[in-house]
Amino acid sequence: MSQTIKAAIVGTGFIGPAHLEALRRLPNVEVVALCEVTQELANEKAKVLGIPRAYTFDEMLKQDDIDVVHICTPNFLHFAQAKAVLESEKHVICEKPLAVKIHEAEELVKIASATGLVNAVHFNLRYYPMVRQMKTMREKGDLGEVYSVMGSYLQDWLFFQTDYNWRLEPDKSGDSRAIADIGSHLLDITEYVTGLKITEVMADFSTVHKTRLKPLKAIETYSDTKLQASDYAEVPINTEDHATVLLRFDNGSKGSITVSQVSAGRKNRLNIEIAGSKSNFEFNSERPNELWIGKRDKANEQLMKDPSLAYPEASALISFPGGHNEGFPDTSKQMFKEVYAAIAVGKQPENPSYPTFASGLRELIIGERIVESDKKQAWVKI
Numbered sequence: 001m002s003q004t005i006k007a008a009i010v011g012t013g014f015i016g017p018a019h020l021e022a023l024r025r026l027p028n029v030e031v032v033a034l035c036e037v038t039q040e041l042a043n044e045k046a047k048v049l050g051i052p053r054a055y056t057f058d059e060m061l062k063q064d065d066i067d068v069v070h071i072c073t074p075n076f077l078h079f080a081q082a083k084a085v086l087e088s089e090k091h092v093i094c095e096k097p098l099a100v101k102i103h104e105a106e107e108l109v110k111i112a113s114a115t116g117l118v119n120a121v122h123f124n125l126r127y128y129p130m131v132r133q134m135k136t137m138r139e140k141g142d143l144g145e146v147y148s149v150m151g152s153y154l155q156d157w158l159f160f161q162t163d164y165n166w167r168l169e170p171d172k173s174g175d176s177r178a179i180a181d182i183g184s185h186l187l188d189i190t191e192y193v194t195g196l197k198i199t200e201v202m203a204d205f206s207t208v209h210k211t212r213l214k215p216l217k218a219i220e221t222y223s224d225t226k227l228q229a230s231d232y233a234e235v236p237i238n239t240e241d242h243a244t245v246l247l248r249f250d251n252g253s254k255g256s257i258t259v260s261q262v263s264a265g266r267k268n269r270l271n272i273e274i275a276g277s278k279s280n281f282e283f284n285s286e287r288p289n290e291l292w293i294g295k296r297d298k299a300n301e302q303l304m305k306d307p308s309l310a311y312p313e314a315s316a317l318i319s320f321p322g323g324h325n326e327g328f329p330d331t332s333k334q335m336f337k338e339v340y341a342a343i344a345v346g347k348q349p350e351n352p353s354y355p356t357f358a359s360g361l362r363e364l365i366i367g368e369r370i371v372e373s374d375k376k377q378a379w380v381k382i
């Protein structure tokens with residue numbers, strides 16, 4: 001692999017530019033190409049984002065100098081695009097969810113394993129340093145045995161009936177929305193930090209807005225575009241705005257999560273509280289530079305993100321001293337640092353430190369069982 005790794009980004013809605021910004025902070029990476037649905041749109045977006053080359057997806061795959069592709073398109077495109085990238089012998093980083101069907105994800109895991117190419121899924125929220133700190137503290141025994149897990153992931157960008165996005169359309173997003181889109185991050189972090197496996201789920205969904213007003217012209221995720229009444233069409237909605245899920249784990253402990261995209265004032269708030277036999281951990285992604293450590297027999301602690309205070313495994317994800325806050329954009333930079341170290345070697349390591357296609361498949365399986373449990377209103381085994 002030459003010194004500089006050349007990357008392409010496919011899709012420039014909300015998260016594509018976040019990938020671009022993160023990659024531009026790494027010393028050995030150059031984002032040389034951008035893909036969009038048409039050459040015209042690709043040219044326009046490449047100019048705005050300062051990327052030298054613009055292609056449609058198929059044309060980009062023909063460029064031999066491109067080493068790795070970031071797939072940042074709507075969910076329904078992930079499978080075909082990730083498969084085509086691997087078959088073009090390029091490494092791939094795919095946005096979550098990896099695919100919209102389990103069998104698609106299984107095929108991607110198989111192809112990725114056969115090619116040995118680097119493959120990753122952008123579960124970037126694992127890369128808040130305090131999340132890696134919790135995992136390491138659990139591994140070193142500071143948490144003790146896991147008693148219970150309570151989690152939530154709350155947003156309000158779909159709060160109004162007029163808030164609209166491709167994620168509301170099952171043919172683009174899949175059968176689940178809030179669980180697949182953000183619940184997947186929380187469930188991934190739950191198993192990642194605790195080291196436990198979820199064995200059974202009991203889910204209950206609610207669709208607060210049974211119909212939504214679909215804009216008759218495109219608006220981006222998180223945008224706050226204001227339109228007139230004549231700009232909308234009323235459409236039925238059948239995916240979940242809100243979900244509560246009871247969890248059972250392989251050590252016999254229990255837990256629960258709540259996921260909502262209609263929780264006013266909660267902008268993008270993942271919260272997890274893990275009760276153990278020695279301590280209790282609580283992490284809130286809207287205050288990501290702090291870790292609360294609860295104690296029964298002495299004062300509770302508030303650990304600030306500081307490379308001199310964290311375990312080395314977490315300090316490896318910290319670029320600035322204590323008090324110099326790091327946040328959401330930094331998580332992608334830290335994740336890509338680890339993924340691109342593997343790309344520099346040229347193959348997927350035996351035990352990757354980053355979330356892989358196998359992680360993506362795991363979340364799809366859990367997500368599908370959660371959808372099944374809600375439909376059956378019954379416990380479902382994973």
Ligand code: SOE
Pocket residue numbers: 014015155181182221268
């Ligand atoms: C929208 O819910 C979204 O952009 C998710 O798709 C991301 O995965 C999450 O990190 C932030 O919110």
